[in-house]
Amino acid sequence: MDSLDDLNTRLIRFARERDWEQFHSPKNLSMALAGEVGELLEHFQWLTEAQSRDLTPEKKEQVALELADCLIYLIRLAERLGVDPIAAAYRKIAINEGRYPVERVRGDARRAGEYGD
Amino acid sequence: MDSLDDLNTRLIRFARERDWEQFHSPKNLSMALAGEVGELLEHFQWLTEAQSRDLTPEKKEQVALELADCLIYLIRLAERLGVDPIAAAYRKIAINEGRYPVERVRGDARRAGEYGD
Amino acid sequence: MDSLDDLNTRLIRFARERDWEQFHSPKNLSMALAGEVGELLEHFQWLTEAQSRDLTPEKKEQVALELADCLIYLIRLAERLGVDPIAAAYRKIAINEGRYPVERVRGDARRAGEYGD
Amino acid sequence: MDSLDDLNTRLIRFARERDWEQFHSPKNLSMALAGEVGELLEHFQWLTEAQSRDLTPEKKEQVALELADCLIYLIRLAERLGVDPIAAAYRKIAINEGRYPVERVRGDARRAGEYGD
Numbered sequence: 001m002d003s004l005d006d007l008n009t010r011l012i013r014f015a016r017e018r019d020w021e022q023f024h025s026p027k028n029l030s031m032a033l034a035g036e037v038g039e040l041l042e043h044f045q046w047l048t049e050a051q052s053r054d055l056t057p058e059k060k061e062q063v064a065l066e067l068a069d070c071l072i073y074l075i076r077l078a079e080r081l082g083v084d085p086i087a088a089a090y091r092k093i094a095i096n097e098g099r100y101p102v103e104r105v106r107g108d109a110r111r112a113g114e115y116g117d
Numbered sequence: 118m119d120s121l122d123d124l125n126t127r128l129i130r131f132a133r134e135r136d137w138e139q140f141h142s143p144k145n146l147s148m149a150l151a152g153e154v155g156e157l158l159e160h161f162q163w164l165t166e167a168q169s170r171d172l173t174p175e176k177k178e179q180v181a182l183e184l185a186d187c188l189i190y191l192i193r194l195a196e197r198l199g200v201d202p203i204a205a206a207y208r209k210i211a212i213n214e215g216r217y218p219v220e221r222v223r224g225d226a227r228r229a230g231e232y233g234d
Numbered sequence: 235m236d237s238l239d240d241l242n243t244r245l246i247r248f249a250r251e252r253d254w255e256q257f258h259s260p261k262n263l264s265m266a267l268a269g270e271v272g273e274l275l276e277h278f279q280w281l282t283e284a285q286s287r288d289l290t291p292e293k294k295e296q297v298a299l300e301l302a303d304c305l306i307y308l309i310r311l312a313e314r315l316g317v318d319p320i321a322a323a324y325r326k327i328a329i330n331e332g333r334y335p336v337e338r339v340r341g342d343a344r345r346a347g348e349y350g351d
Numbered sequence: 352m353d354s355l356d357d358l359n360t361r362l363i364r365f366a367r368e369r370d371w372e373q374f375h376s377p378k379n380l381s382m383a384l385a386g387e388v389g390e391l392l393e394h395f396q397w398l399t400e401a402q403s404r405d406l407t408p409e410k411k412e413q414v415a416l417e418l419a420d421c422l423i424y425l426i427r428l429a430e431r432l433g434v435d436p437i438a439a440a441y442r443k444i445a446i447n448e449g450r451y452p453v454e455r456v457r458g459d460a461r462r463a464g465e466y467g468d
Contacts, residue, residue, distance in 0.1 A: 027169035038272015068205035155389015286378035322419035
């Protein structure tokens, strides 16, 4: 994967050329991100977990483009807020290492991937 | 912003140490991403657009950590699918440049930031 | 508004006629509900709050049909879980009356409508 | 299930007593609905479909209260827009009966429950 900085710069230019920064409030961008995530879910909602791991190339490209939309709005939102999402991700991982020490949560479905919260 | 590759590697290690890859099907990860985006929305739902542009430092850090959760699950999902989200984002931008030429959509609220769809 | 019971009965029949109950696990239905809510958000994401209060009749009907999709999956989910969503709503309101007494939260934007949580 | 009309009336009173109608624009309420749906997803994201069909009584009540929050915001949104969500649901079902005739989609996972779209 490439650097997010170049993508961020490209997206700022895309918005400014179209005079769209006026619509890109954090509130609006959070909604746009949620809308795209909804489209992503629609690809998986009737699949089993096993099917979701084994997409056809056509379906995988469709999903990749939805994921791209999510990343695009996430980067726009971070830029408008003035936060660095990768630095924030490392801060969050450090918090979660304290919350979920390896020896305590190993293979625990209830915690299965709780980077978040 | 730093490279996504290092973050991706860090997240794979975090999941493997806890034996959580078994739960990280694309279906499940898309749900986890949507759950985190829901938490992000809750920060903005009763704010005006102007207020959402002018968060206190404490609030901004809370939002940054929610954004981090979104990015983390997005990266996990891309890794499990075997897609490069940044490359996909550039493919999507190229598609949108064709759809929304500058001269046709300038300042048009109806299109305001339709990278997606 | 009519009773939800008749709608529920109609939706059960719709699913059974098509042999779709097999796909209607609570997990899957929660995803379908989230997908529809994402489509609802897309109608409002670039509108101001004032514009969202003043839709054209055509737009209002489009939004009404998205809202219908949300209600349909919500009812399907409640039915599959064996819960009565209206009774649950009254339980939740009682909880929130304790949490947000009128004299303490009147006109408070931070709480603005926190039926939920 | 009881009538939605009484619930609607109860929710209007709840909002007016707290002077919260000012915050209840359709835009804001759609976000609040999405936030609650995100909380609902979090209950199911690491469960298998089978586990989601077989919740403990405690877990079922937690899910019922999340579902209640979703219904509450859905009703508030419908009320603010001036649309009847049950009537809209029947209009949508009629549309879907045309789209997905029984003989063509029986047991078809790709369509599995596409009331929506």
